[in-house]
Amino acid sequence: MLHATAETLLGRVLSGDPIMHVLDLDYMLGLLPILLGYLPLTLEMAGAGMVAALVLACLLAVVRVQRMPGLNALAMLFISFFRGTPLLVQLFLFYYGLPQILTFLVAINGITATILGLTLHFSAYMAESIRAAIVGVDRSQTEAALSIGMTQGQLMRRIVLPQATRVATPTLMNYFIDMIKATSLAFTLGVTELMGATQKEAAGSFLYFEAFLMVAVIYWVVVELLSWLQRRLEKRLNRAYQR
Amino acid sequence: MIALNGITKRFGAHTVFENIDLTLEQGEIIVVIGPSGTGKSTLLRCINYLETPDAGRLTVGNLSLDAKHATRREILALRRRTAFVFQNYALFANKTALDNICEGMIVVDGLSKAEAHARGREILERIGLADKANAYPASLSGGQQQRVGIGRAMAAKAEVILFDEPTSALDPEWVDEVLALMKHLALERQTMIVVSHEMQFAREVADRVVFMDEGRIIEQGPPDELFTNPQDERTQRFLRKVLANNPIV
Numbered sequence: 001m002l003h004a005t006a007e008t009l010l011g012r013v014l015s016g017d018p019i020m021h022v023l024d025l026d027y028m029l030g031l032l033p034i035l036l037g038y039l040p041l042t043l044e045m046a047g048a049g050m051v052a053a054l055v056l057a058c059l060l061a062v063v064r065v066q067r068m069p070g071l072n073a074l075a076m077l078f079i080s081f082f083r084g085t086p087l088l089v090q091l092f093l094f095y096y097g098l099p100q101i102l103t104f105l106v107a108i109n110g111i112t113a114t115i116l117g118l119t120l121h122f123s124a125y126m127a128e129s130i131r132a133a134i135v136g137v138d139r140s141q142t143e144a145a146l147s148i149g150m151t152q153g154q155l156m157r158r159i160v161l162p163q164a165t166r167v168a169t170p171t172l173m174n175y176f177i178d179m180i181k182a183t184s185l186a187f188t189l190g191v192t193e194l195m196g197a198t199q200k201e202a203a204g205s206f207l208y209f210e211a212f213l214m215v216a217v218i219y220w221v222v223v224e225l226l227s228w229l230q231r232r233l234e235k236r237l238n239r240a241y242q243r
Numbered sequence: 244m245i246a247l248n249g250i251t252k253r254f255g256a257h258t259v260f261e262n263i264d265l266t267l268e269q270g271e272i273i274v275v276i277g278p279s280g281t282g283k284s285t286l287l288r289c290i291n292y293l294e295t296p297d298a299g300r301l302t303v304g305n306l307s308l309d310a311k312h313a314t315r316r317e318i319l320a321l322r323r324r325t326a327f328v329f330q331n332y333a334l335f336a337n338k339t340a341l342d343n344i345c346e347g348m349i350v351v352d353g354l355s356k357a358e359a360h361a362r363g364r365e366i367l368e369r370i371g372l373a374d375k376a377n378a379y380p381a382s383l384s385g386g387q388q389q390r391v392g393i394g395r396a397m398a399a400k401a402e403v404i405l406f407d408e409p410t411s412a413l414d415p416e417w418v419d420e421v422l423a424l425m426k427h428l429a430l431e432r433q434t435m436i437v438v439s440h441e442m443q444f445a446r447e448v449a450d451r452v453v454f455m456d457e458g459r460i461i462e463q464g465p466p467d468e469l470f471t472n473p474q475d476e477r478t479q480r481f482l483r484k485v486l487a488n489n490p491i492v
């Protein structure tokens with residue numbers, strides 16, 4: 001087999017056939033604006049997922065930190081499930097599986113299912129980061145706040161959460177970046193987003209390498225831009241409370 | 244008047260102290276001494292309700308409550324009448340020196356920001372840190388941080404300030420400035436309970452020294468008497484040890 005391949009390769013080289021065709025840059029440049037047209041949908045799904053996940057994660061984190069009876073066990077089960085199973089499985093479960101059980105969900109579309117899946121999946125991770133950040137705020141500051149007569153709510157709002165936010169922000173930015181990349185799974189639910197559109201274009205032109213390279217570059221650039229923002233933010237956050 | 248009657252505290256099966264009685268007149272300054280692990284911190288924390296006592300009554304001014312069954316409102320009221328100075332300062336890391344002092348006035352007492360800042364600056368003046376109003380705790384020395392911690396307690400206008408070993412975490416170079424501030428408060432007859440082994444300070448400032456051992460108040464009296472003529476053998480032994488390391492000049 002190896003022998004045969006080598007022979008063919010050698011034959012092709014000798015006969016002047018190309019063994020690798022040159023990248024079709026013109027095709028890629030033509031593809032760029034088409035694909036960029038789908039970027040907003042990708043960012044919208046990630047943005048909506050991020051906002052919803054943040055809200056849910058904060059609730060979960062507070063339930064966990066306060067050890068609310070009953071709710072705490074539920075939160076732990078939720079977090080364990082959504083961290084313990086692949087996102088793709090969760091998306092299929094929501095999009096294909098759940099409507100069979102909860103029939104009113106038949107109307108759920110791929111975009112909604114993706115946002116729902118991203119929200120639940122990432123909220124589980126983010127809840128743990130937020131919880132760790134809250135717990136990480138020096139316990140003696142909590143006591144100091146209580147000692148002057150502050151309520152639990154005032155203590156959380158004015159002392160703990162501002163400090164926890166600062167600690168958790170870089171990690172949460174990482175999850176946002178992961179979430180942007182994870183939106184590409186929406187194409188398995190039939191959503192024509194960035195990845196789905198690329199797949200269609202590639203199937204039409206047969207230039208799979210060019211098409212997928214192009215979409216990879218788009219994701220890459222978006223992520224790099226966010227990473228740059230993240231580094232600047234981190235620098236500023238590290239400087240806080242130091243003077 | 245501050246009164247503890249029959250205060251008991253347990254951690255699980257371990258009884259830290261049982262039936263503690265202690266009374267202070269307004270303006271009185273007492274220093275509590277005793278071996279470590281005896282329950283001095285726990286006692287102070289019970290007065291501020293950072294620990295929930297298992298039995299007894301707490302009285303601070305016109306507020307008197309059943310310590311075990313205090314309601315949320317009673318607890319908040321008790322905390323407003325008492326202030327705590329922590330061994331490790333426990334300043335709010337996200338607030339400047341001024342805001343650390345003003346936080347309680349704004350959030351708990353409901354003062355306007357302007358009023359609070361005006362009072363906060365007066366307090367900064369008194370603790371000798373007027374130039375550090377906008378500095379965050381991370382950039383202050385240990386001594387400066389503890390002075391802000393005391394400033395925060397002063398701002399609470401509490402009937403009693405509870406000091407839990409306020410100088411024992413400090414590098415020696417910063418101890419004197421903190422003790423000087425506490426002496427200053429004592430001269431103004433701020434009621435205070437100080438857990439500390441600064442014997443010189445106790446000698447100069449305390450109206451009464453209380454010796455605790457194994458969860459009991461063994462002996463108490465004016466510093467001159469207690470230091471020179473301790474009655475109980477445990478007090479004598481403890482004083483010999485402490486005075487050897489921390490002599491009174």
Ligand SMILES: Nc1ncnc2c1ncn2[C@@H]1O[C@H](COP(=O)(O)OP(=O)(O)O)[C@@H](O)[C@H]1O
Pocket residue numbers: 254259277278279280281282283284285286
């Ligand atoms: N949160 C807690 N849980 C369990 N035991 C505690 C706790 N806090 C203090 N103790 C115990 O209570 C006793 C008194 O401690 P403490 O009040 O800190 O003594 P002191 O301040 O005199 O050194 C010690 O035996 C200590 O181990």
Ligand SMILES: [Mg+2]
Pocket residue numbers: 283284285408
């Ligand atoms: Mg102690």
